[in-house]
Amino acid sequence: xxxxxxxxxxxxxxxxxxxxxxxxxxxxxxxxxxxxxxxxxxxxxxxxxxxxxxxxxxxxxxxxxxxxxxxxxxxxxxxxxxxxxxxxxxxxxxxxxxxxxxxxxxxxxxxxxxxxxxxxxxxxxxxxxxxxxxxxxxxxxxxxxxxxxxxxxxxxxxxxxxxxxxxxxxxxxxxxxxxxxxxxxxxxxxxxxxxxxxxxxxxxxxxxxxxxxxxxxxxxxxxxxxxxxxxxxxxxxxxxxxxxxxxxxxxxxxxxxxxxxxxxxxxxxxxxxxxxxxxxxxxxxxxxxxxxxxxxxxxxxxxxxxxxxxxxxxxxxxxxxxxxxxxxxxxxxxxxxxxxxxxxxxxxxxxxxxxxxxxxxxxxxxxxxxxxxxxxxxxxxxxxxxxxxxxxxxxxxxxxxxxxxxxxxxxxxxxxxxxxxxxxxxxxxxxxxxxxxxxxxxxxxxxxxxxxxxxxxxxxxxxxxxxxxxxxxxxxxxxxxxxxxxxxxxxxxxxxxxxxxxxxxxxxxxxxxxxxxxxxx
Amino acid sequence: xxxxxxxxxxxxxxxxxxxxxxxxxxxxxxxxxxxxxxxxxxxxxxxxxxxxxxxxxxxxxxxxxxxxxxxxxxxxxxxxxxxxxxxxxxxxxxxxxxxxxxxxxxxxxxxxxxxxxxxxxxxxxxxxxxxxxxxxxxxxxxxxxxxxxxxxxxxxxxxxxxxxxxxxxxxxxxxxxxxxxxxxxxxxxxxxxxxxxxxxxxxxxxxxxxxxxxxxxxxxxxxxxxxxxxxxxxxxxxxxxxxxx
Numbered sequence: 001x002x003x004x005x006x007x008x009x010x011x012x013x014x015x016x017x018x019x020x021x022x023x024x025x026x027x028x029x030x031x032x033x034x035x036x037x038x039x040x041x042x043x044x045x046x047x048x049x050x051x052x053x054x055x056x057x058x059x060x061x062x063x064x065x066x067x068x069x070x071x072x073x074x075x076x077x078x079x080x081x082x083x084x085x086x087x088x089x090x091x092x093x094x095x096x097x098x099x100x101x102x103x104x105x106x107x108x109x110x111x112x113x114x115x116x117x118x119x120x121x122x123x124x125x126x127x128x129x130x131x132x133x134x135x136x137x138x139x140x141x142x143x144x145x146x147x148x149x150x151x152x153x154x155x156x157x158x159x160x161x162x163x164x165x166x167x168x169x170x171x172x173x174x175x176x177x178x179x180x181x182x183x184x185x186x187x188x189x190x191x192x193x194x195x196x197x198x199x200x201x202x203x204x205x206x207x208x209x210x211x212x213x214x215x216x217x218x219x220x221x222x223x224x225x226x227x228x229x230x231x232x233x234x235x236x237x238x239x240x241x242x243x244x245x246x247x248x249x250x251x252x253x254x255x256x257x258x259x260x261x262x263x264x265x266x267x268x269x270x271x272x273x274x275x276x277x278x279x280x281x282x283x284x285x286x287x288x289x290x291x292x293x294x295x296x297x298x299x300x301x302x303x304x305x306x307x308x309x310x311x312x313x314x315x316x317x318x319x320x321x322x323x324x325x326x327x328x329x330x331x332x333x334x335x336x337x338x339x340x341x342x343x344x345x346x347x348x349x350x351x352x353x354x355x356x357x358x359x360x361x362x363x364x365x366x367x368x369x370x371x372x373x374x375x376x377x378x379x380x381x382x383x384x385x386x387x388x389x390x391x392x393x394x395x396x397x398x399x400x401x402x403x404x405x406x407x408x409x410x411x412x413x414x415x416x417x418x419x420x421x422x423x424x425x426x427x428x429x430x431x432x433x434x435x436x437x438x439x440x441x442x443x444x445x446x447x448x449x450x451x452x453x454x455x456x457x458x459x460x461x462x463x464x465x466x467x468x469x470x471x472x473x474x475x476x477x478x479x480x481x482x483x484x485x486x487x488x489x490x491x492x493x494x495x496x497x498x499x500x501x502x503x504x505x506x507x508x509x510x511x512x513x514x515x516x517x518x519x520x521x
Numbered sequence: 522x523x524x525x526x527x528x529x530x531x532x533x534x535x536x537x538x539x540x541x542x543x544x545x546x547x548x549x550x551x552x553x554x555x556x557x558x559x560x561x562x563x564x565x566x567x568x569x570x571x572x573x574x575x576x577x578x579x580x581x582x583x584x585x586x587x588x589x590x591x592x593x594x595x596x597x598x599x600x601x602x603x604x605x606x607x608x609x610x611x612x613x614x615x616x617x618x619x620x621x622x623x624x625x626x627x628x629x630x631x632x633x634x635x636x637x638x639x640x641x642x643x644x645x646x647x648x649x650x651x652x653x654x655x656x657x658x659x660x661x662x663x664x665x666x667x668x669x670x671x672x673x674x675x676x677x678x679x680x681x682x683x684x685x686x687x688x689x690x691x692x693x694x695x696x697x698x699x700x701x702x703x704x705x706x707x708x709x710x711x712x713x714x715x716x717x718x719x720x721x722x723x724x725x726x727x728x729x730x731x732x733x734x735x736x737x738x739x740x741x742x743x744x745x746x747x748x749x750x751x752x753x754x755x756x757x758x759x760x761x762x763x764x765x766x
Binding site for chain 2: 414
């Protein structure tokens with residue numbers, strides 16, 4: 001009883017407990033803000049990565065697998081699966097307008113079904129928008145400009161059909177959509193938007209330079225070279241094509257946006273020789289002849305068509321229904337593939353060999369996700385150590401307070417207070433200070449996280465201080481999210497920090513000789 | 522002297538303080554018997570051990586213990602020197618009331634809270650709730666008796682020295698102890714205020730039959746006491762009884 005009375009009185013009559021509360025508050029707020037920002041960063045990163053790969057993938061690299069349309073029908077019949085799409089994923093070389101040649105990931109897609117499974121259309125960059133992006137305060141984004149709205153609508157349409165009108169020939173050509181960072185001709189501004197260059201430069205053999213198309217969707221094209229493979233997966237010939245660029249996309253992952261191009265599925269099937277082909281029986285005798293049924297004359301014997309080799313893809317992406325558990329979906333996809341394989345024994349990869357080829361997006365991005373998780377853990381560890389100093393701060397403050405209150409302790413002992421009772425007075429006091437500090441810290445941290453971008457903007461305007469530069473961090477806004485379980489953990493740790501800091505002074509107070517305490521001056 | 526069981530019997534009490542490696546003996550075997558409703562004054566020069574004796578009697582300090590030491594303090598039928606920490610805490614909160622020279626009030630609490638805190642300690646968190654009304658009524662009675670009924674919500678810093686000491690006496694009496702131990706209760710007060718405090722104490726003894734042991738230099742207290750004991754170098758050197766008791 002007396003502990004609660006004294007706790008209340010000590011709280012309201014001293015500066016020291018306010019300092020201790022501030023220490024706890026700051027450490028709680030710091031950890032909560034850090035964890036929320038890093039957690040938000042990870043979540044945004046993961047969602048960005050997931051946006052282009054769906055939930056589960058079935059892949060058989062290089063040679064691919066046939067009858068994929070049938071597999072997709074089987075997959076889409078399942079209640080856990082929302083949709084599936086075939087793609088071809090391979091590596092190749094890209095020749096940019098300035099003649100640079102770089103390694104690139106090429107994805108052959110069917111844009112309609114691909115959009116059902118991924119957020120493809122959301123990632124398309126050049127399209128008309130109504131509202132400026134979060135940091136585009138001066139509305140400098142050309143996508144907002146009514147003058148370009150028609151062109152932007154055309155670019156968007158081109159991206160959704162993977163085609164572009166050739167103004168010279170009047171023909172619509174199959175086109176690709178390039179990662180927005182690939183050419184280096186889109187300059188990312190501090191507002192988090194892209195400022196496209198009107199033209200780039202190409203070095204000429206005579207030592208000069210010449211202008212080349214800068215804004216790719218408006219007439220730009222790239223050269224793509226892939227190594228086609230035979231049915232056994234062995235390289236056959238390099239295949240090069242010029243691909244007009246319909247649009248550019250931004251996934252939110254720099255590595256993807258820097259090194260990926262989407263092209264129509266059929267283009268990739270042709271280039272990699274994964275398209276439908278006739279099976280022929282080779283003529284063994286080179287001198288054999290036959291009668292041409294059209295002319296009636298003899299001619300060298302032709303190879304006989306004995307069947308059709310169906311078109312193949314390297315990967316099928318699967319989108320799960322909302323709320324489905326990913327591993328359960330993966331297992332279901334595997335089961336469906338087993339049924340599929342049973343229908344095409346010998347024509348598609350066996351179910352045993354697919355064991356490691358049916359993977360969730362988390363499996364596929366494990367390296368990236370784990371790297372950010374480790375980084376989050378490391379940052380939290382460092383901040384945790386820094387915040388742990390508040391234990392010593394509380395300890396020092398309590399030590400000082402107890403020294404100041406030595407006589408009170410002597411009085412309480414003279415009135416019959418027990419040593420555990422006196423210790424509990426200070427532990428309880430520490431707990432109350434910790435509770436108040438943690439409540440304030442959690443509240444302050446929550447408010448800061450909620451308004452972190454406004455605060456950041458204010459710092460930028462007032463002090464010209466830019467901590468989160470979209471040019472560097474890629475996401476336009478500081479990603480942040482307060483999760484209740486994290487907030488509870490931080491809150492409890494904040495209270496425990498204070499209790500821990502008060503323990504040694506509390507035991508010291510309990511061990512005080514009451515006679516010496518009463519004589520303390 | 523009243524012919525009944527003494528309330529307190531102190532036998533062969535010795536106490537040595539240790540200042541680093543230096544042993545400083547303070548009490549060298551003190552014997553003392555206190556009867557019910559008796560007022561005893563302990564006189565002695567500074568360092569003679571009178572405050573130490575009072576602290577040991579009050580269970581705030583422990584005497585030296587030797588394997589063959591016959592030392593003991595017996596309160597009623599309880600051997601105080603054999604009590605553990607919990608027993609001593611209970612003894613201090615129920616049987617003994619302390620009054621100190623420098624009042625030792627808790628500065629953050631108001632007067633009523635300062636008086637009631639002894640009962641809060643005695644009854645504990647849950648017990649105090651059921652005793653609260655009675656305790657507060659008794660505290661107000663005491664304040665009324667000491668002429669402080671209009672200062673209930675004041676803080677100690679807002680009171681004079683005499684008022685503070687009266688509050689300290691009220692605090693000592695809140696749990697209705699049988700034994701009041703006072704260490705120089707008038708030592709920090711002017712003559713007139715000290716006299717008024719003595720009047721209060723004398724009135725208490727007369728009304729409630731409180732047993733009082735006081736440590737003092739003040740000859741006026743000695744003059745009012747039933748018996749005076751003089752300590753010299755940690756020993757009882759002289760004992761003077763008032764034949765009127």
